[in-house]
Amino acid sequence: MGSLLSQISAVVAMNIRSLPKRLWMSLAMVIASAVVVAILLAFLAMARGFEATLEGAGSDNVAIFTRSGSASEINSTVTREQVNLVGDAPGVLKEGNTPQVSAELYVILDGIKKSSQTEANLPLRGLDVTGVGMRKGFEIQQGRMFTPGTNEMVVGAGVASQFEGFSVGSELRFGKNVWTVVGIFGTGGNVFESEAWADAKVIQSLYNRGSSYQTIRARIESSASIDAIRDYIAQDPRLNLDVETEASFFAEQGKQLRYMAFFGLFISVVMALGALAGALNTMYTSVAERTGEIATLRALGFSNLSAFAGTLAEAMLLAAAGGLLGALAAFLLFDGMSASTLGGSFTQVVFSFELSTDLVARGMVMALVIGLLSGLFPAWRASRIPVVAAFRANG
């Protein structure tokens, strides 16, 4: 007997050739699965981009100190004395006699988002040259670094692209303070690009912070030093601080925002159910329309497996076509697109959608699942069509 494969491929080819008869229904199925895949990919790409933004920021060789229980940089305060004590902690690196410690401030500015023309918060970080040196991949992309002791700021590339008015040379008024943007910096796409930076001392005086800061960063030998530092803090009542590596600090914040991926998945699944209902309808109609043809082929000796496989293949093909279309749409619409969302400290985190091949693969899996589920039951029905139907075909 001829191979089952040639039967199946003949039936699949016939089904495909008869698609124009069911053009609109088939097209609707393609588009429905395309929309599902595009939306899924948009969310996945967004979550991926967001994670990359936060994870890329944290270093294992930097410890971040915040006031006990403050959880985020904005809620924390530290004193000058604590900064000095941290400098003497075990595992904190020194250059000559100078501990590699960066005392930083973190205040909020109001900006106008270009995309929505609405007000949104962005962080202004006060630091010095030691702090700047702790940021991996830091580079001035335009203009120059701020001059210590002046009302100059540099802004991250994300801020410059997402907010109004942060171009090099522009003067900005926040409250009674006037700042001049003198440069735009990059840090490899991570969360620091969503910040504006200025001299910590200038911020202390403009914002009446006296000699206090908000967080301390310190270069450490390795992430293993954290335990020793914790012991050191525990033994000194003046140091009511939390400490962790910068990497785990940001990873923790990233986790809080995983809801985005879950939300996306949820939306996609709901939409997929809708698409599935439509696809099932399309496929049942297809089987009903082909009843005479299927029965005739069966009368000629074609196996019922070929009827099953032919129907399933049609469903998978339509869904896969939709998947590819959706992936293409997602790629054209979203890939590399920048967006911003509320980050850990109620400030905007700018990130870009990252559509990678493994995400596209996940989208295709979703499309194929739609195809499989919408094809399975109609295919079963197709395989159960009685051969006698051939003698009733048309009449």
Add this chain to the structure above:
Amino acid sequence: MASETLYDLKAISKKFTRGKETITIFESLDLQIKKGDFVAIMGPSGSGKTTLLNMLGGVDQPSGGEILFDGKRVDNLGEGDLARWRANNIGFIFQFYNLMPMLNAARNVELPLLLTKLNKKQRNQFVETALTLVGLADRAKHMPGEMSGGQQQRVAIARAIVSDPKLILCDEPTGDLDRTTADEILEMLQILNRDHGKTIVMVTHDPRAAKYAGRTLHLDKGAFVEREAEIV
């Protein structure tokens, strides 16, 4: 002489259940068909002609009794075996031709050959031979929709004979055709029977169609009344 007998139906019964109702089509039907016969089965509408043909073709199962084909029981075969048996032994011709509308004449005729081991080139040769036999060699590339009813039925005949089955089963093969075209088709069946040795079982309610057959069976109330056909 068992070897002369193609079909042997022994005490066939057939019942349909429709809801709570049971309709008995055949109580106990016996029938023998010899190899090389051209049998016309006639009878009023609803007398069970199609049901009988379906059972002969292994498309429907009897409720009781035995069907022997070439000395072997076929009424108890499973679906897969039946499909293979049909592919190897039977060509079907339907009232409404049952061509695949998206395939041209040649690809329609090729369908039964997809179930064989023949390669593409061999298949094309067989298709050409079959289409030539029904006088449609020049229509190989035409789609069913571009052909007349008579031409479509000729394509269907080519499809029925392309894999050289012993037996051709036809259900009202001329039921949808005008007189002249019907005669053409019936002549073609006669040639297949006389010159190519095909056994043909044809269901029809057209008395003229029966004239082409060597043997006519009248089915009425679940039993046969046999008459010899007049010589045309």
